Amino acid sequence: MLTDRPVICDYAKFRAKKSEELSVLLAQTPSVFLIVCTKCFHRMRDEDAGCPEVRNALAGCATTIAGCLEVDFLCNREKTSVLLATHPCGSSTAGVFSCGVGVQVVADLLPDTCVLALADSIPHGGNATTDVAYHGVSLRPWQCAACGQCRLQDTAGICPVVECAKSLVNGPCGGAKNGMCEVHESLPCAWERIYARLSAQGRQFSPPVQVHNCASFSPEKKASLSAEVRQKRREGFPGGLYPPDEKERAGSLSLARFPDPQVAVVFLSQHAGAPARPLVKKGDRVKAGQEIAETAAAISAAVHAPIPGVVAEISERFHPSLLTPAPAVIIEHDGSGASVSLPPMTGWRSLDPATLRQRVRQAGIVGLGGAMFPSDVKLNPPRPVDTLIINGCECEPILSADNLTMVECADDLLDGAEMLRHILGVTRCLIAVEENKPRACAVLTERLAGRDDISVVPVKTKYPQGAERMLVLRLLGRRIPEGKLPCDAGAVVFNVSTAVAVCRAVRDGLPLIERALTVAGALVKNPANLIVKIGTPFADLLRAHGADEESRLLMGGPMMGVAQPSWSGAVIKGTTGLCAVPRPAVIPSEERDCIKCGRCVDACPMDLVPSRYAFHGKRQEWAQMQRHGVLSCIECGCCEYICSAKIALVSLIRKAKIHARHLTAKP
Ligand code: SF4
Ligand code: SF4
Ligand code: SF4
Structure with missing residues (x-):
């Protein structure tokens, strides 16, 4: 019997595959030479007995162990190559216990040997194709995506998730020309390399994969499926998405009133158009509902005191929508309930x-x-x-x-x-x-x-x-x-x-001094729907509802919300909610290139071609983006959400719009 999976401990960045998976893998070979990375997986280290846990894991198999080599930092290619030269692999099969980087290093150094990955790198969460992990001292940090399902034994030690531009795991796309990738024309097609190495080992690529057998569909069935997809895409408006709505946690909670803040930060610009002109100065006493800034142009909006108190100062504070410091009236609550309103218009x-x-x-x-x-x-x-x-x-x-x-x-x-x-x-x-x-x-x-x-x-x-x-x-x-x-x-x-x-x-004659908003997201302990005074500091709301300080804060929802660099903002008239969500587990070191999958084109509700923005945006060809209709973009974020290459399309679009306006403004 094979033992259960070893427990993950300090420095572990990979874990042994499940017993059942190991039996299937090892049944392929009469003997195996074990190569174990002892740096990241301390439980494997045992100088006297030599990999006891590995041996235990293999105890129920008929496979014999031809030898064992322990290496600190298997991913250190230079060191591993010296050790492999002095400890020759005593079998045509090497079983490697390490993260994906270690397996790839061994496979590279022993191209004629069938290399089995006996462990899985631990996924870092999120999308395994973009959340690239960093392991040991590898000189190529993008070698392992820590997808959690290492199958390098099927692909001759070459990882298609990271080496193939489209991260295809079931075979090539067919777009390679003369052995070079159709996306990265200067790089060899990963799948052609995989086939070549497997063939040199006398093997073929044949993992069991779950794919729909389209050949078994009748033409009628195919036609009806296509019609269904087309209809859904055109339903109501073109494109669009069906993201998980995640409204269950806060959706059933009633609106509750959040207490007045001790200090309100009331921005003069919380509307489209000209910022309001202040009517108060430092030291003035104000009542809730009193106009403290008047409209300054035809397109502008008056601003009212949300709480009664004293104007402590008029100074710049971090604006949660403009993302820069902007003038605000700071009011300190005086503890009274003093308020004013406009005459009601009952008739x-x-x-x-x-x-x-x-x-x-x-x-x-x-x-x-x-x-x-x-x-x-x-x-x-x-x-x-x-x-x-x-x-x-x-x-x-x-x-x-x-x-x-x-x-x-x-x-x-x-x-x-x-x-x-x-x-x-x-x-x-x-x-x-x-x-x-x-x-x-x-x-x-x-x-x-x-x-x-x-x-x-x-x-x-x-x-x-x-x-x-x-x-x-x-x-x-x-x-x-x-x-x-x-x-x-x-x-x-x-x-x-x-x-x-x-x-x-x-x-009732009530000026706009409060609004309803949602405080929620996976990292908020007590989500809520609240009536909140304008100017309430975000920190008050987030602390009161148990938001995690390490979370990513968005003013608004996850699709169009404005990412906040800190909790220093305050509620403005346009604050529909505060969402505290997990940060991406690993920030990719560099964005990938567009793989021309067309998903963004399908999703764009404005019938634009966002992949063009990916192409021209990366080259800073703003005029080209304008020619391709970037000014019609409503910044809904559908393209970025669905992008296979995780390209930050909306920020490219915003940059192009700024440049377009700048060009238009020139005499
Ligand atoms: S041509 Fe490029 S994208 Fe296509 S299978 Fe080969 S490596 Fe992947
Ligand atoms: S952000 Fe713009 S380009 Fe992208 S899907 Fe929305 S409307 Fe289309
Ligand atoms: S979704 Fe991303 S990768 Fe696919 S075509 Fe659009 S920009 Fe390119």
Whole structure:
């Protein structure tokens, strides 16, 4: 009987394969010469008995041990080559206990010997094709991806996961020309090398692999499968993705009020357009709801004190959206409950649209879905529109505050929708809710029973359904022309939380000083949906909910969220959530080249060809990117999420846009 797997201990970067796997491997050979890396796997070291655990593991096999060589740092090619020269391998088969790098070094040094990998490198988590591990003193750190399923014995000691540009594990792609890789034209095709070495050893590549036998499909079945895939890709809008929504943890929790912060950091710029102009100075006493900065241009938004207290200073603080220091009013809470509000407009139905629009402006309301465009400007479209769309999709994974807002603030939401419709002068109002929010759909549908002026439209769950262009296309079948706005397709879109804020500003006179957001993610112990005062420091929220300080923090969701370099930001009007997620286990030392798989093209909802951005972006050919429509990109992140080569496409796209604007701005 073979023993159980040895326990991983200090420095171990690989572990023995399971007993059953070892029996299958060793049954292939009457004798094996063991080569053991003792540096990383201390339990293998035993000067007297010589690899007792290895011998135990092989005790139940008929295979005899022809000899054993222990090497400190098997991955040290120079040292290993000297040792192998003085300790010749006494069998046509070598069994290597080491990480993948050690196995490859031995296979390289003994090209005529069949080398068995008796251990698996320990995976570092994430995508094994990109999370390259670093082992021992190897001079080629990319030799092992620590995929956790070492099968170098099948591939003559050449790893296809790291050596093949496409990480193909079942054979070549067929694109090699004259033995050279079709992606990296200066490198030999890994699979041709594998076949050549196997053939020199009198072996063939024949591992059992699980593949669909397409030949057994009828032509009809193939056609229906293709049609299904095509239909899904075109469903509602082209492309898009179905990422795991991970909304279970926070999705069922009610909205709870987070306590006022002791110190609020209130940025003057938390909207699209000109930063607001301060109306207060250091030492001024303010009440909650008091206007502390006024609009500074047509496209701008007023800012109000979220808490009562004293203005401690007006100075620059790290801005979580701009990612640079930006001016903010710092207010220290005075412990009082002093507040002011605007006069309620209870008879709003009899007021003219301009008066209501002015109220929206006075209240500092901006798009709360993340875009932060001033709502009063949006409510004055330059051309007539016929439809108001209320966006309840919340298609970003993890976030669920909008969902809870629809469930728990349904009446305010519907009143807000009516006010927006009244201001815009449209009769049709559609509330779009993704199908993964059945409670919200049910609550709103029940409230609207018997009414035909506002309807709830359940839409299929697909990312990025919440993007304005996708919504207008899905609901109205209208395409927004390139470079244009929803109003150019006859529609105006508002997020559900914005509609609630409009209702409270008009009906109750409340300026925008708080918002609903989600604090969640795998590294948050107590996820929550919260009503939070604008200006609340991120650190207060994250500590209160048990976020791991080592996590990767995103303001927003995992697809479009802004990665935060620290916890020093504070809630702004566009903060839809804070997600604390694991950092990539290993940062790849260098990005891979595009392998022309086309997955990004399939996923792009704007029908762009992101692989062109990978090509031109790496060469800093910004003008070429502009020619290929980069300005139409909505930065949804689908291409980057799906990219086989894990290319940071969105950051290349953003750079190209900055260069394009710079070029346009030149006289
Ligand atoms: S991608 Fe390159 S290395 Fe991989 S099989 Fe194709 S030609 Fe060979
Ligand atoms: S980020 Fe831009 S290029 Fe990439 S999928 Fe989204 S819209 Fe397309
Ligand atoms: S997803 Fe696009 S950019 Fe990424 S490797 Fe495939 S074709 Fe290239």
